[in-house]
Amino acid sequence: MNKLLSSLRIALRALRVNRARSALTMLGIIIGVAAVIAMVGVGAGATARIQDQIQSIGSNLIIVMPGSVSTNGVRLGSGGVSTLSEDDAKAIAAECPAVAAVAPTLRGGVQIVFGSANWATSAQGVTPEYTTIRDLTMKSGQFFTDQDVDAGAKVAVLGETVSQNLFGGTDPTGQVIIVKNVPFTVVGVLTPKGQSPTGQDQDDVILLPISSARQKVIGGNRANAKSVGNLMVQAVSPDQMEQALSEMTTLLRERHRIQPGHDDDFTVRNLTEVFAAQETSAQVMSILLGAIASVSLIVGGIGIMNIMLVSVTERTREIGLRQAVGARTRDILSQFLVEAVTLSLLGGIIGIVVGLTASALISYFAEWSTEVSLLSVLMAFLFSALVGVFFGYYPARKAAYLDPIEALRYE
Amino acid sequence: MPAVIETTDLVRDFLLGEIPVHVLKGITFQLERGDFVAIMGPSGSGKSTLMNILGCLDKPTSGTYKLEGSGIGDLTRDQLAEIRNKKIGFVFQQFNLLARTSALENVELPLLYTDLPAKERRERALKALQAVGLGDRSEHQPSQLSGGQQQRVAIARAMVNNPKIILADEPTGALDSRTSLEIMAIFQRLNREDAITILLVTHDAHMASYANREIHFKDGRIESNEIIAKPRDAQADLAALPPEAVETVKEEVTA
């Protein structure tokens, strides 16, 4: 410990002799470390944002859509006729053990009027299960109940965006709005969710009981009084997703009387998987950014090696003298290694500060959330030490194996 | 008790390209504890080459060199470094002090490569500086010292490890006659009081007269090796010098 401190002192003194040169050499490491920290921060911020958005969608989600998708992605079949019904939803909930909840939905664009204000948005006919599956909570008021759905009650729950645009800051609960010329009473407002992973505003929505939506607003399929748009399904747990998918497929094929060898008239998609792919691509991006930034760290390391080689040449006589008075190979080696590592670690520490500042500025001005983890700071610190050892070793070794007589005689 | 230095038929050849240059052509001699030898001889006769071997900085092409009875022929680089650290002190013509480093730290340098604790290193370095009369200059850097003072710092550095031998290759070559005398006085004291064996290479016959043995070199061989029956006393000669010549140097430095 004492030895380390005194070699650190010697190194600092040697570095002070050529302040400007040492500072410029460190600059390479400073830029490298700062770039790594800022870039990894930006990447982690993007990943975290996508994770948040995935969270906001709900977990373990499967969506069942009418019609089928062929292997090349072309949608086939139903010709606009919905093949899914509320009975399918009930059957899935009752007969598939891997399924926790099912919520039928019916979607359509609507114009909402309140007094002189009006707003175009997307209406969703749903049942109370929808709140469980989408993990919705109420900012004010209550969600409508199963009785409201059975009775076809004309009640509505607003998303935050809709509420803001029609009512400004005031609480709309109890007010009557006109949806497609039909009066609905507002019973509650949802807690805001923000953007979906696909960039949609999840709060620009009005939720209605699916029965009233079908009869009064969106207009379901006449062939099937209980037809629905999509089914939102929640599996019991993440590892039951595949099980739920196959159970539903089997059940729906049976209920729709599809012969073996014929295409499904519905499509099941694992939503979590779709968004996980986006998350992966964000992670790949952050790794790439980090890798590019690491290149500048390596360039900084080469700068250190260059300067240390110059320093060894300049101090040949000093090395010869130290050898003459008894410095062993490892003494000289460690002296120059400590010097290189001091250079790179100092650069690393300054680089960490610069990197933290840079990512704070990026969050502030670019409004792009960055997340600098303690781990990335520690890694940067460790990595800059490693750069010092790696690029300092060759010059230090060169110094340690100088011939003392020649070194002493060096002009 | 074995001789401090014992060489037998030392040969040192250098290769200049393909052609071997014979620099030392068979050197055999012995030195005992407390010997003070002046080595003289024409330029290029191999004096420095011999000093390098005796200082364990170089190895002979053939022949043996025993330091306190043990041969150094088979030692590794680091073992040689350890011997230099513990048994040998060097004094060079160009002083070879570390720039921008205080006199005290310069003297301490050999101790950095020992296991001594920092406090004891300081104390010993300070004592060595005091022994050469520079106790009050310990914080001065080489650029703030005169040539004679720098060489005294270098001697303090050479003696700080209590070496068996001190090798001084033309230590007064860059100094005027008065400061040279001061250096010789210090060598004589170290030699008499601490019984350190001193080898002094010099071109100045007057300096050689302070030693108690004189070896003459010629063309890689020892031409003569004789005891000086009555060496001069440097301290006495110094006292006999007119005083004014000295102070000019010292005044400048302290100012």
Ligand SMILES: Nc1ncnc2c1ncn2[C@@H]1O[C@H](COP(=O)(O)OP(=O)(O)OP(=O)(O)O)[C@@H](O)[C@H]1O
């Ligand atoms: N590394 C080397 N390679 C080749 N020749 C060398 C080497 N070192 C010394 N020599 C040669 O050995 C000879 C003796 O050199 P050395 O330095 O020992 O002489 P010296 O007696 O100390 O001379 P001086 O009084 O000028 O210092 C010289 O001719 C020199 O050129």
Ligand SMILES: [Mg+2]
């Ligand atoms: Mg010489």
